[in-house]
Structure formats: C-alpha cells, structure tokens
Amino acid sequence: MAPTSRMLIEIPSDWPLVGCIAFGIIDRGTNILQVRPSSTCPLSCIFCSTDAGPRSRSRQAEYLVDLDHLLKWFKQLVKLKSSRSIEAHIDTVGDPLTYPRIIDLVHRLSEIPEVKVISMQTHGFLLSYSLINDMEAAGLSRVNLSIDSLDPDLAKRLSGTNQYEVKHITAMAEAIADSKVDLMITPVWVPGYNDAEIPKIIEYALSIKAGKLWPPLGIQKYCPHKRGRKPRGAKPASWLSFYRKLQELEHRYHVRLALRPEDFGVVKDSRIPVVFKKGEKVRVRVVGYGWLKGEKIAVPVRGDPAIITLVNASRVELEAKLPARILACKDGIYVAEPLW
Ligand code: SF4
Incomplete structure (x- = not known):
C-alpha cells in the first residue's frame, strides 16, 4: 500500500480547542485533561484504531496546534475543575513526539500549579537519549510506552514500518526506567498475533523495573474501530475473557494488570458544559x-x-x-x- 499525501493544517488562533477528537483538549469529566497538540504518526501499526501514519487510507488532513493557543485553552479548562491535582495526559490520534515543541509543551504544563502529573502515550519510535533527558528536565512524570512484541520481525510487522527496530525501543525503555520519569509499558494485545509475546513483555517490564509510582504495565485490549485498521484474522477478545487472561497473568507474575482509575489517582470532576444535544x-x-x-x-x-x-x-x-x-x-x- 503506497503512502498517501495529506494536508497539514496549522490550527488558526480563532478556532476553539474543544470538540474535536483529532486536536485540542478532551475533558471526560475527571481530573485528567487529554492534550492533543498534533495528529501525525511515523508508524502505521496494523491494528491502529485511528488509522494513523503514512499508510493511512482514511485520513485527509493532519493538525498542528500553536503552543500558546493550546496552553490558553488548557488553563481555562483547569479553572473549571475543582481538583487541585490535574493530570495533563498528552495522547494524540498519532504520536505526540511528532509535535515539534513537545519539550516546551511539557515544560509549560509543569509550570501550571494545579498540574501535578504530566504523562504521555507513545510507541517510542522517535525517542532518543537526548529527548528523554530533555523530557525529564522539563518535568514529564510518566511515559506510557507501547511495546507490542519483543520479537524483531513481529514487532516490525505489527508496526507496519520497515524501519521499526524494537531494539531501539527497548533501549529507550531502559533509559526511561533509569531516569526520574516513570515508565509504564502498554502493549496492545492483538489476538492471533502477539499472544505469546505478552508474558515476555511482562517479564521484561518487571526486569527493567518499570513502574516506580504507577503500575509497570497497562495491557491494552485490541478493539476494532469502524475507520481503524483491522489485522487479518485478529478476533477481538470479549472484555470478560480479556480480564480473565489478565487475572491468570497477575497470578503467574504477581503484578497488577487489571488496572482501575484509583491506580492513577483519577477522580470524577466537573466537565466543560456540553452545549448541544444529540439530534439538535x-x-x-x-x-x-x-x-x-x-x-x-x-x-x-x-x-x-x-x-x-x-x-x-x-x-x-x-x-x-x-x-x-x-x-x-x-x-x-x-x-x-x-x-x-
Ligand atoms: S497505534 Fe499509535 S503508533 Fe501505531 S500507527 Fe496508530 S497512532 Fe501511530
């Protein structure tokens, strides 16, 4: 499948930054605010729920949000919350490390008194030692790093990217684990593809001492999405069987895998008023x-x-x-x- 070209839209300063899944800020009524500064991704994972990356077939545009614009909206939303312990979770429909000002974003978020945790979700392809140093200095609290296989060929296949080397990602995981930034390894479990890898990933996460303050692992269930990519033959597990398998692994490895909001200090909080009703x-x-x-x-x-x-x-x-x-x-x- 040939990569498709698409337009890059720099969000104008008069666009609101709430309401769209692909950029801005998402408030789901807790003390977590999801921050989405960019939408692009260098990978094309074969299970990607947002059909991101060079091989996307459904996307026509990618977005980039100006840092000051983003922070202005973020601060306004923080004011609506009663919690004085806000988590800024940088999790895009692509990979947040594509944001050119990612370090400045982390740093500026860390200066907001109510922000106590800054976390980021990434597949780590763009990580480097110097970036990890900079993120640590900027005040990043945790990286949720997705490693879906430790087998180099399978990892490449799952990432949909020939240049993907899992060796690089594990080197970066170990550098994060050795830094002040916490590490949570968050594989996507794709039935029929990486079943045998999940126990190995658990052993690996424990061996490098992931999870200083938060759980070391956050195993994600593969859920096919209407416009996402669906790997051939992958049958999604039911939630019941997924949690049963997690329980078995919990007993085998003595580590918590079925995570709850309390594990992350998530509490319900006020939310931005929803201004329209369905059908309106x-x-x-x-x-x-x-x-x-x-x-x-x-x-x-x-x-x-x-x-x-x-x-x-x-x-x-x-x-x-x-x-x-x-x-x-x-x-x-x-x-x-x-x-x-
Ligand atoms: S799963 Fe994540 S890293 Fe992989 S293509 Fe999708 S957005 Fe990119």
Missing part, C-alpha cells in the same frame, strides 16, 4: 477540512466555543453557512451531518 439542529459555519475523508470542520454560528466535525460533507464548501444535525456529543466531542 444547529447552524454552523464551515472553517476547514476534517481529519478523515469526507469530513469538514465547523463552528456554531451562534458562537458557542466548540468545534464540530461534519461527516458526509465532501460537497460542503469552506466558509459555507448551513444547518446541521448533531449525531454525537459524548464527552463534548461533536459530530454532525449537514442538513440540506
């Missing part, structure tokens, strides 16, 4: 391209501070004003379709 009709102005083919980005004409992703909108022109119906509004992420 709203007049929008189209301001840009959505991340997936056929989508556009819009803002409400009545001025609510929210981004709306318009689906089935290939024929809708930029700057058009039109009515749309809200199809989904979970966690303040708005999806609508044009009505005309």
Whole structure:
C-alpha cells in the first residue's frame, strides 16, 4: 500500500480547542485533561484504531496546534475543575513526539500549579537519549510506552514500518526506567498475533523495573474501530475473557494488570458544559477540512466555543453557512451531518 499525501493544517488562533477528537483538549469529566497538540504518526501499526501514519487510507488532513493557543485553552479548562491535582495526559490520534515543541509543551504544563502529573502515550519510535533527558528536565512524570512484541520481525510487522527496530525501543525503555520519569509499558494485545509475546513483555517490564509510582504495565485490549485498521484474522477478545487472561497473568507474575482509575489517582470532576444535544439542529459555519475523508470542520454560528466535525460533507464548501444535525456529543466531542 503506497503512502498517501495529506494536508497539514496549522490550527488558526480563532478556532476553539474543544470538540474535536483529532486536536485540542478532551475533558471526560475527571481530573485528567487529554492534550492533543498534533495528529501525525511515523508508524502505521496494523491494528491502529485511528488509522494513523503514512499508510493511512482514511485520513485527509493532519493538525498542528500553536503552543500558546493550546496552553490558553488548557488553563481555562483547569479553572473549571475543582481538583487541585490535574493530570495533563498528552495522547494524540498519532504520536505526540511528532509535535515539534513537545519539550516546551511539557515544560509549560509543569509550570501550571494545579498540574501535578504530566504523562504521555507513545510507541517510542522517535525517542532518543537526548529527548528523554530533555523530557525529564522539563518535568514529564510518566511515559506510557507501547511495546507490542519483543520479537524483531513481529514487532516490525505489527508496526507496519520497515524501519521499526524494537531494539531501539527497548533501549529507550531502559533509559526511561533509569531516569526520574516513570515508565509504564502498554502493549496492545492483538489476538492471533502477539499472544505469546505478552508474558515476555511482562517479564521484561518487571526486569527493567518499570513502574516506580504507577503500575509497570497497562495491557491494552485490541478493539476494532469502524475507520481503524483491522489485522487479518485478529478476533477481538470479549472484555470478560480479556480480564480473565489478565487475572491468570497477575497470578503467574504477581503484578497488577487489571488496572482501575484509583491506580492513577483519577477522580470524577466537573466537565466543560456540553452545549448541544444529540439530534439538535444547529447552524454552523464551515472553517476547514476534517481529519478523515469526507469530513469538514465547523463552528456554531451562534458562537458557542466548540468545534464540530461534519461527516458526509465532501460537497460542503469552506466558509459555507448551513444547518446541521448533531449525531454525537459524548464527552463534548461533536459530530454532525449537514442538513440540506
Ligand atoms: S497505534 Fe499509535 S503508533 Fe501505531 S500507527 Fe496508530 S497512532 Fe501511530
């Protein structure tokens, strides 16, 4: 499959930074705020739920958010929270290490008094020793590092990337484990692909002393998504059988694998008010391209501070004003379709 080219959109400073899954900030009503400064990824994992990376077939645009713009919105959202212990979790629909100002982002987040934890989710392809040093100095608390196989050939295959060398990733894992930054290894368990690797990854995580403050492992269940990539023959486990297998492994290795919100100090908190209801009709102005083919980005004409992703909108022109119906509004992420 040949890599596809797509446009890079630098988010204008007048776009709200809430409402879109692909960039900005997501608030799911806890003391964690998800921070999404960029959307690109250097890998093309064969199980990727967001169809990221050079081999993506469904994406048409990638995004980059200006650092000051992002921090302005982040600080406004922190003010809405009653918790004085906020976790800034940098987890994009790609890999956050593609953000050119990732160190500045960590540093500036660490200067916000309410932010007590800064964590990042990555597959680690872009990590280097100097980047780890810089992230440690900037105040990063934890890296959630996905290592899906320790076998070099399988790891390459799962990453969908010939240049992927798991040796490099394990060297980086060990450097993180030796630093002040905590390490949690977070493999995606893809049934039929890396079943035999999961015990080895657990042994590896324990051997390098991952998990100083938080659990050493966060095994992720493979869940196929409508627009994500689905590896041939991978049958998703039910949640019941997934947790049963985790329990067996917990007994074998004496390590907690079925994680709970309390393991991360997650508490419920106030959330950004959801400004629309499912089914509601709203007049929008189209301001840009959505991340997936056929989508556009819009803002409400009545001025609510929210981004709306318009689906089935290939024929809708930029700057058009039109009515749309809200199809989904979970966690303040708005999806609508044009009505005309
Ligand atoms: S799973 Fe993560 S690292 Fe792999 S392609 Fe998707 S976003 Fe990139």
